[in-house]
Each structure stands twice: as structure tokens, then as C-alpha cells.
Amino acid sequence: MNRRTTTTLDDVARAAGVSPATVSRCINRPTSVREEKRERILNAIERLGYVPNGSARALASKKTRMIGAIMPSLDNMLFGGPLEAFQKEVGSAGYTVAVACSEYDPQQERIHIRNFLESRVDGLLLVGAQRDPDIYRQLEQQGVPYVLTWISSDTREEHCVGFDNAAAAEQLVDYLVTLGHRHFAMISGFIEHNDRAKARYFGVRNALERHGLSLPPDQLLHRPFEPDAGRDAFHLLMSAENPPTCILCGSEPHAYGALFEARDMNIDVPGEVSVTGFDDMWLASQISPPLTTVRTPRGRMGRQAAQHLLAQLRGERLVAPRPIETTLVVRKSTAPPRPTPLLQRVDTDHFQARTRVKSGS
Numbered sequence: 001m002n003r004r005t006t007t008t009l010d011d012v013a014r015a016a017g018v019s020p021a022t023v024s025r026c027i028n029r030p031t032s033v034r035e036e037k038r039e040r041i042l043n044a045i046e047r048l049g050y051v052p053n054g055s056a057r058a059l060a061s062k063k064t065r066m067i068g069a070i071m072p073s074l075d076n077m078l079f080g081g082p083l084e085a086f087q088k089e090v091g092s093a094g095y096t097v098a099v100a101c102s103e104y105d106p107q108q109e110r111i112h113i114r115n116f117l118e119s120r121v122d123g124l125l126l127v128g129a130q131r132d133p134d135i136y137r138q139l140e141q142q143g144v145p146y147v148l149t150w151i152s153s154d155t156r157e158e159h160c161v162g163f164d165n166a167a168a169a170e171q172l173v174d175y176l177v178t179l180g181h182r183h184f185a186m187i188s189g190f191i192e193h194n195d196r197a198k199a200r201y202f203g204v205r206n207a208l209e210r211h212g213l214s215l216p217p218d219q220l221l222h223r224p225f226e227p228d229a230g231r232d233a234f235h236l237l238m239s240a241e242n243p244p245t246c247i248l249c250g251s252e253p254h255a256y257g258a259l260f261e262a263r264d265m266n267i268d269v270p271g272e273v274s275v276t277g278f279d280d281m282w283l284a285s286q287i288s289p290p291l292t293t294v295r296t297p298r299g300r301m302g303r304q305a306a307q308h309l310l311a312q313l314r315g316e317r318l319v320a321p322r323p324i325e326t327t328l329v330v331r332k333s334t335a336p337p338r339p340t341p342l343l344q345r346v347d348t349d350h351f352q353a354r355t356r357v358k359s360g361s
Contacts, residue, residue, distance in 0.1 A: 007050040015044035027052055028065070030094050067095050067309070068116035069125040070109055072194075073225070074101045076253065077281060078298075079127070082149065085302030086125060093310050095122065106131060106193050117142060123309050129153040129160060130195035145312035147305045150196050152323040161305040161321050165196050168294045168326040169203030169248075172276055175328060176246050177211050180336045181274065184208060185219035185244035187233040187254040200250045200278065219244060223254065230257025234275075238267055245337035246274040252281045255291055259333070263288075270335035280329055290331035297324040 013020040018037055026033040026041045033041070044050070067090055071079045087097045098121065102109035109126075113135060116124060124139070124146040136156070139146055151162045176184070186204055189197035205215055221236065223229035230253060237244060238261075249255035255277035262269045269275050269289055277284055280295035301324055308321060 007048045009050070009052075011048055012041065012044045012050050015048060016040040028094050031092060063122055064120050065095050066119065066121045067097050067123045067125060068112070068119075068121040069097050069099045070112045070116075070127070071099065071101055072104045072127055074099070076225075078252070078279060082298040082302035082305070085299045086306045089303050089306030090310060095310075097125075104190075104194065110135065113139075117144065123147075123313055125149065125305060125309065127151075128195045129156050130193065130198075145309055147309045147312075149301055149305050151199070153195070158318045158320040159308075161308050161324075162301055163296060163324045163326050165199035166203030166206070168278070168296070168328075169200040170207040171326075171328050172248065172278075172294055173204055173207035173211075175330070176248075176274065176276070176334065177207075177213070179274070179334065181246040182213060183242075183244045183337075184213065184215055184246050184248060185221075185237045186215060186248045186250065187221050187223055187230055187237075187258065188250040189225050189254075190222050197250055204248055225251045225253050227253045227257035227260065230254035231261040232257075234258035234261040235265065238262075238265060238273065244273065246276070246334070249275065249277050252277040252279045252284060252291070252293065255293070255333075256283060256287060259287055259289070259291070269333055271338060274334040274337070276334060280327075284329075285331065289333045292331045292334040293329050295327040295329050297326065300324055 009020050009023055013023045016023065016037070018041060022033060022037065023041055026038055030038060069083060069086065071083065073079060083097075083099065090097060098116070098119075100112040100116070102112060109131065113124065113126075117138070121144070124144060126146060126148050127150050129148045129151050146159060148156060148160045149162050150165075151160055152164045153160050173184075184204075186201065188201050191198035191201055201220070208215055218240075219237070221233040223233050230249060233254065234247065234257065237247060247258060249258060255275055258275050259269060262273070262275070267273060275291070277291045277293035278296070279298075280291075280293045284291040284293050304321065304324070312318060
């Protein structure tokens, strides 16, 4: 049998024509090495098949160069884009991202956080701010930097890189009210352990109250973030004796399901009911009718989250980031409500009464 040979850091240095210290710096902090040297080193590493000893590096530097990322779901593209942007940014600084999925279960998230801490990750990327305060105390006691995404929170604002979910929902309601809608319903995610869904619900409720309107309990349906759940909720709402003229969906999968069910029920969107989404995923502009929605800054959020976490890892002073702006995107799934027979009769009676007054009768 051939004896296995191990390529060393010195071998790479000789092949690239640099010092071993420069090779080490390139591996640990790629941006600290000039591009021309970095290319020579990386080519030598690939040609020689050099694999750094991660355990030895971690022992020597007390750093694993690993960042843990816990996503609520990996079942759709919503979290994939921001995670990719995050990974690219931290990857350019020499870090690798390990990903886990909590499935919106706080207990599952707690287990993943514990496992990451036991693995000595250098930092954590988390979604939302709502979790057991003991978790934050543990992170701070162990000196593990972390960043919270998809949320703008007053309680931990110095760690939050995200947007104001409530304000985005309020902007959407304000637009719909200007169209003339007064009878609203909402398909929301479960809000008990989801501060993003909760903020969107409160944003809708607060905006309606400002306009002297309300969201009756039977017009608010909580469902998993799945198109089939959106179908089911839409069917229930539109089968009622007095269906809404507008259905706000707290997530895009809910809205897609609503539009699919509208087609199967032969309900015209937006002629009979307007439907809105939240996030502006790629399908929103392609579905029929194209979806009016809130565009969330997912790629920018991923990059800024990485930059914020890297600043912490460098020991820089923590400054609360400003919330990233969202954008209202108006498409063809919303329109002014069609007058109901009752409203038409009221308008006719009002017109006839005014005519009688003017004619002196």
C-alpha cells in the first residue's frame, strides 16, 4: 500500500512563493492579503490538495471560524436568499456557515443554539427577537456575538438588522383604505412564538383603528405558512354570508393559496375581492393576477446582518442599525371594491332624497 502523504502549510508557502505566515493569514483573513498573492496561495492550495487542520487552528486561536445560522424553515425560498447573501459576506472574511432549521418551534431552536454553543461557533444568526431571556443571558455570558434578522425590536435593537413589520403592514392597509375598502379579513401566521407575524397583525389592526375600522375575530384566521393553508382560509372567508372585499395575507404562500382557490371557486380577483401578500417573492409578479404585496429587503438584510456580526467579531462597538425600508408594490390583485346591492340601494335612496330636497318636494 502506498503510504499516505500530508501536504503541509510550508508546502503551500513554497509553491506560492510566500511565507507560511502569509498563507496562514490568507486562510484566516482572506481580505488581509493582496489579491495577486491570494490567487497564488489559493491556486497552490487547490493544486496540492491542502486541507488546514481545523482543530489545531481552533485550539491555537480559540476561534472555529464557524457561524451558526438557525432558520425557521428551509421549505421555501423566503429564507434562502438572505442566507445566501449572509454566507457570501461572512465567507469573504474566512468564515463558514452551519445551518439548522427550527420549524418555528422555540424548543427546537433552543436545542440548536445549545448544540452550536457546544461546538464553539464564533457567532450566531437568528431570526426574530422573541425567545426565552435565558438564551440571551447565556449568549452574553459566553461572549458569543449574535445578530437578529427580519425584525426591528426596541428590546434588543442594537442586535437587530431587519425592518419594521408593523409599519409595512400599516402602509398596505392605508393604501387599501384609499381604494375604498372597508370590510377586511386577514390570513395570518401563528403569532404565539412569531414576533414577525404578530407585528404584522398589530400593524393591520392599528391602521384599521386609525381609519375607524376593525378586524372582527371571525375575519382573522391563523394558518401555517403554506399555500394549501391559504386555500383553506380563503375558502372559509369567501363562503361566509357577508364575505370581505379585501383579504390581507401575512405571508406570500398564504396569498398564492388564496389566488389558487379563487380560481377554483370562480371568484374574480380583484373584481369580487382584493388579495395582498407580504415579501414579494419571485412568484408574486408571475402569478395571475400579479400580486400586490410588500417587498422586503431580504438580500440587503442578509448582507447587513453579516457586516454587523463581523463588526462584533472584530470587537467594534455595537451600534443599533437603522431599520431597512420596505416597499409597497402595487399590482393587479387589488382594485376598488365593487359596490354591493345594499350599497347601490343606499346610494340610490340618498340620491333620490337629495333630488326631492332640491326640487322643493
